[in-house]
Amino acid sequence: MILIYLGCTAIAAFALALVLGLTGAAPAAVAHAAFAIGALPLIFAAMSHFVPVLTRSGGAEPGVHRLPLVLQAAGVVAVAVLAGWGPGWLLHGALVAGLGATGAFLAWAIRRGRASLGKPHPGLAWYLAALGCLGLALVAIFAGLLWPAGYGALRLVHLHLNTLGFIGLTAIGTLHVLMPTVLGKPDPQAAPRLRRQLPWALGGVASAALAGVLPWLSVPAVLIIGGVLVHTLWCWWRSWGAATLFGDGASASLFGAGLGLLAVVLAGGAHGLGWLPGRPAVGGFFMLFLLPLVSGALAQLLPVWRFPGPMSPARAAMRARLVRFGALRAVLFLAGGGLTMAGFEAALALPAAGVLMFGVALVVALAGGGAGRA
Known part of the structure; x- marks a missing residue:
């Protein structure tokens, strides 16, 4: 039920971010409503589902399932402070809670x-790298709060390690496993591709994180x-074709998320070279990538979380x-974001x-799923 709750609150958090944006709230509050309240806890929940699969082990312990709730509570506090509804010192407590939850989950x-049981799937290495990026992002912004002179540069490090590092690495690692599951078609090259791509992806994230100090x-x-993104999208296209990828609502959303992230990366590069303001790139990350990614992933995962075990008519109907x-x-998200x-x-x-x-x-x-199971 925690997984279902986090899936639902992620959509509510995205709606809150859109409302805050339309009403002129501070950009930092808008971004943290989407990321810290919605995406980050949901990603932890998805990891708690996929890590046992990647390691061929039992389900996550109850304490692990509660860690996303700690992160979400910290996110609520952060949004309240950034929106001007609470004192600034509360951010320190939220950061400490976030670091503690991240460290516990990484361990x-x-x-x-x-x-x-045997060698873990290479997707696990992407999760570990993503969690490391999140920890570094939280440390960077904590240092920025304590060292005002370096806050500007450290804020950019925090932003890039969160978006391209934590969310980006988690998404790419998960999509290699999730897309074949959505389509019901194997991808024998997924594991080798993940092994080859990870060092490159980490180099790209490190370059992006340091670009705030060294724009080149x-x-x-x-x-x-x-x-990395073009290679992944091309491999999917070559393996399954347009009819298969766009014939299912979940796979179409996930493929659209990949295209959206590619557009955001290009926009981020333009921003780094001074050709584009930073705020549109952050908003683009939310609309072009996060919205199709989360909606597509939830369309596949929520029925599994709601009706665990073998496939059932109720799960099929919910999906x-x-x-x-x-x-x-996906078209609305990509067109609107662009x-x-x-x-x-x-x-x-x-x-x-x-x-x-x-x-x-x-x-x-x-509602229909509950009736179906009854």
Whole structure:
């Protein structure tokens, strides 16, 4: 039930971020509403589902399932402070809580890897790298709060390690496992591809993190991370083709998320070279990547979390409701994000409509799913 709760609150957090953005709230509050309240706890929940799969071990312990709730509570505090609703010193407590939860989760994932039945799937290494990036991101912003002179540079390090590091690495590592599951078709090259790509991805993330201090590093960051994404998308296209990828609402959303992240990486490079303001790139990351990624992943995972075990009619019915119009939602997210980054703020209505569509589908699916099981 915690996994289902976090899936639902992620969509609510995205809606909150859109509302805050439309009402002129501080950009930092908008970003943390989407990332710290919605995406980050949900990613931890997804990791708690996938780490046992990647290590061929039993399900996560109850204490591990509660760690995302700690992170979400810290995110609520951060948004309250950044929106001007609470005193600034509360941020220190939220950061300490976030570091503690991240460290505990990383230690659990390492233990599961060491106790794996056979060699763990290479996707686990992507999760460990992503968690390391999150820990470094939290340390960087904590240092920035204690050292105001270095806050600007450390804030950029925090931003890039969170977006491209934690979320980006987790997403790419998960998509290699999730996309074949969504399509019901094997991908024998997924594991070798993950092994080859990880050193490159880490180099790209490191370049992006340091680009706030050395702007010229934006160029290698774009080339490396963009290359990893193009390689992944091309392999999917070559293996399964457009009809298969776009024939299912979940896979269409996930493929759209990959395209969106590629666009965001290019926009981030333009920002690093001074050709584009930073705020559109952050908003683009949310609309072009995070929204299609989370909606596509939840369309596949929520039915499994709601009805664990073998496939059942109730699970199939719930999935069918969630994947319906998935391709249309992906188009709304990508079109709205692209137009918003180009300066058409009215285009925010497009991703807002996509979030509303998925929220309604989620409510109907959960209500129908409960009836189906009964």
